[in-house]
Amino acid sequence: MSVDQAIVRRIAHLSRIAVEDAEVERLRHELNAILGFVEELSSVDVEGVEPLTSVLPMQMKKRADVVTDGAIKDEILANAPAREDHYFVVPKVVE
Amino acid sequence: MSDPTHLTLVEARDALASKTLSAVELTQAHLDAIVKARALNAFITETPEQALRMAKASDARLARGEGGPLEGLPLGIKDLYCTKGVRTTAASRILDGFTPTYESAVSANLWRDGAVMLGKLNLDEFAMGSSNETSAFGPVVSPWRRKQGEGFDSAKIVPGGSSGGSSAAVAARLCLGATATDTGGSIRQPAAFTGTVGIKPTYGRCSRWGIVAFASSLDQAGPIARTVRDAAILLRSMAGHDPKDTTSVDAPVPDYEAAVGASIKGRRIGVPQEYRLNGMAAEIASLWDEGVKWLREAGAEVVDISLPHTRHALPAYYILAPAEASSNLARYDGVRYGLREPGRDVTEMYEKTRAKGFGAEVRRRIMIGTYVLSAGYYDAYYVRAQKIRGLIKRDFDEAFARGVDAVLTPATPSTAFAHGEKGSSDPVEMYLNDVFTVTVNMAGLPGIVAPGAIASDGLPLGLQLIGRPFDETTLFSLAAAIERAAGRIALPAPWWNETK
Numbered sequence: 001m002s003v004d005q006a007i008v009r010r011i012a013h014l015s016r017i018a019v020e021d022a023e024v025e026r027l028r029h030e031l032n033a034i035l036g037f038v039e040e041l042s043s044v045d046v047e048g049v050e051p052l053t054s055v056l057p058m059q060m061k062k063r064a065d066v067v068t069d070g071a072i073k074d075e076i077l078a079n080a081p082a083r084e085d086h087y088f089v090v091p092k093v094v095e
Numbered sequence: 096m097s098d099p100t101h102l103t104l105v106e107a108r109d110a111l112a113s114k115t116l117s118a119v120e121l122t123q124a125h126l127d128a129i130v131k132a133r134a135l136n137a138f139i140t141e142t143p144e145q146a147l148r149m150a151k152a153s154d155a156r157l158a159r160g161e162g163g164p165l166e167g168l169p170l171g172i173k174d175l176y177c178t179k180g181v182r183t184t185a186a187s188r189i190l191d192g193f194t195p196t197y198e199s200a201v202s203a204n205l206w207r208d209g210a211v212m213l214g215k216l217n218l219d220e221f222a223m224g225s226s227n228e229t230s231a232f233g234p235v236v237s238p239w240r241r242k243q244g245e246g247f248d249s250a251k252i253v254p255g256g257s258s259g260g261s262s263a264a265v266a267a268r269l270c271l272g273a274t275a276t277d278t279g280g281s282i283r284q285p286a287a288f289t290g291t292v293g294i295k296p297t298y299g300r301c302s303r304w305g306i307v308a309f310a311s312s313l314d315q316a317g318p319i320a321r322t323v324r325d326a327a328i329l330l331r332s333m334a335g336h337d338p339k340d341t342t343s344v345d346a347p348v349p350d351y352e353a354a355v356g357a358s359i360k361g362r363r364i365g366v367p368q369e370y371r372l373n374g375m376a377a378e379i380a381s382l383w384d385e386g387v388k389w390l391r392e393a394g395a396e397v398v399d400i401s402l403p404h405t406r407h408a409l410p411a412y413y414i415l416a417p418a419e420a421s422s423n424l425a426r427y428d429g430v431r432y433g434l435r436e437p438g439r440d441v442t443e444m445y446e447k448t449r450a451k452g453f454g455a456e457v458r459r460r461i462m463i464g465t466y467v468l469s470a471g472y473y474d475a476y477y478v479r480a481q482k483i484r485g486l487i488k489r490d491f492d493e494a495f496a497r498g499v500d501a502v503l504t505p506a507t508p509s510t511a512f513a514h515g516e517k518g519s520s521d522p523v524e525m526y527l528n529d530v531f532t533v534t535v536n537m538a539g540l541p542g543i544v545a546p547g548a549i550a551s552d553g554l555p556l557g558l559q560l561i562g563r564p565f566d567e568t569t570l571f572s573l574a575a576a577i578e579r580a581a582g583r584i585a586l587p588a589p590w591w592n593e594t595k
Binding site: 001003007008011012013014015016017018019027030031033034035036037038039040041042044046049050051052053054055056058060061063072075076078079080081082088090091092093 | 192193194196197298299312338341342344345404407410411413414421425428429430431432433434435437438439440441442443444445446447449450453458459461462463465466469472475476478479480481482483484485486488521522523526538539564
């Protein structure tokens with residue numbers, strides 16, 4: 001499988017990364033180089049193999065459903081590029 | 096006393112214990128070396144005031160006889176570890192101005208044990224790279240140079256990646272040891288390129304909490320140091336259960352240092368034929384044979400094994416790691432931290448922020464990851480790669496079930512290359528660096544690299560040992576045997592020192 005310029009633009013938008021028109025062809029070439037590299041996997045026999053999602057044969061630990069942290073609004077907002085009182089500020093989302 | 100930066104971590108520990116050296120003197124010597132070595136660009140952020148403050152506190156604790164296992168020992172921290180009150184960049188523009196309000200679990204363990212922080216080390220952006228050339232803060236220069244006649248070639252050599260600042264700083268004696276991280280080889284390949292020792296422990300051995308995430312099912316923390324014993328001491332402090340990382344394992348941490356020097360008699364070592372690549376460089380093959388001989392002479396039994404799915408590991412990795420990265424890096428949206436570029440609406444703000452904040456390699460991987468996770472491609476790429484990951488792990492499980500204690504392989508397909516030499520026209524050329532290391536992350540196993548030889552170009556080569564899950568102890572014993580047989584590599588003399 002390979003991608004064309006329209007798919008490159010679509011992936012860029014899904015990734016929320018702006019691309020200049022001049023970049024699209026180079027990106028298409030690079031993404032296709034990677035897709036070409038992984039192409040051989042389509043011929044591997046994976047019949048009956050379970051997808052591996054965790055290398056550890058262990059149950060995920062659960063903790064009590066109680067508040068263990070909090071009241072650190074200033075810390076959470078400390079690195080925000082734009083804030084007002086205890087809110088993150090973003091451009092208008094709904095007209 | 097002679098230059099304290101020439102001590103190993105163990106020697107420095109002993110010098111502090113016997114009071115022939117103070118933590119402040121030891122730290123100051125390293126801070127001076129760091130200033131003189133700025134041409135290597137190993138550090139993104141130097142923290143001299145904090146270092147001296149920590150060293151002073153260490154001297155006080157040592158005087159009271161309350162020193163921890165790493166008391167007063169100056170270390171470098173890969174700038175992927177969040178450090179409270181100290182700028183953390185992941186070598187990316189997108190984290191512009193980010194100063195964590197918390198400390199990563201692993202670095203917190205080091206400070207608990209008395210270590211001193213010298214600063215934050217350079218790396219490939221978001222740990223995506225094998226040469227430390229993708230850093231937004233510029234590439235790292237290796238302290239190693241290629242031989243040319245009786246002298247040295249002028250080409251700048253890469254220190255490997257992504258932990259290139261860590262490997263360069265340790266090899267250049269700018270710190271006694273460093274933290275690093277490894278998703279596909281980012282501890283072991285830089286260690287091999289710089290004649291240092293690096294271990295990626297078993298997935299779950301170290302907490303990932305507070306380390307900037309790349310691919311969460313593959314990422315692990317580990318140390319780079321100048322000797323196997325030094326690496327063992329550092330890993331013991333770094334490892335341990337952390338309730339904040341549900342994948343960290345609640346099991347006691349062994350005394351790894353005790354394993355260094357232990358007999359390896361009767362240990363069974365597997366040599367996988369699938370790692371003998373077509374066109375493998377003769378020097379790589381002969382070092383591998385040499386490694387077999389060294390382990391045999393130390394009493395180990397060496398057997399041929401087969402890991403039939405090896406060749407699929409790297410392509411499968413380049414589906415799974417970007418997929419996880421595209422998801423993990425979705426958080427960089429210009430809202431909560433880091434860079435923000437204005438836009439007409441929220442979507443344009445996201446798109447402009449991420450276009451400006453991420454470098455070319457990171458953008459590429461996010462896009463590939465987004466593609467393989469998108470509707471219509473998810474099963475063909477992502478799920479298939481997860482199944483192949485299962486086959487790779489099964490290969491190792493079967494070898495271990497047949498009584499193999501560890502697997503011996505080359506660490507890298509070549510010695511270090513020069514800046515700009517690889518991957519400029521085809522990203523895959525750079526990816527091939529991780530061909531021997533990436534299987535270990537895919538199977539979640541521990542892997543250690545120790546220096547084996549100096550190649551004809553004057554640059555170091557390493558050997559890799561892969562162990563059973565949570566059997567780092569055996570790896571330290573085996574790597575120590577290699578280190579003993581190979582002899583300590585003479586690190587380069589400081590040609591990089593700035594003369595004032």
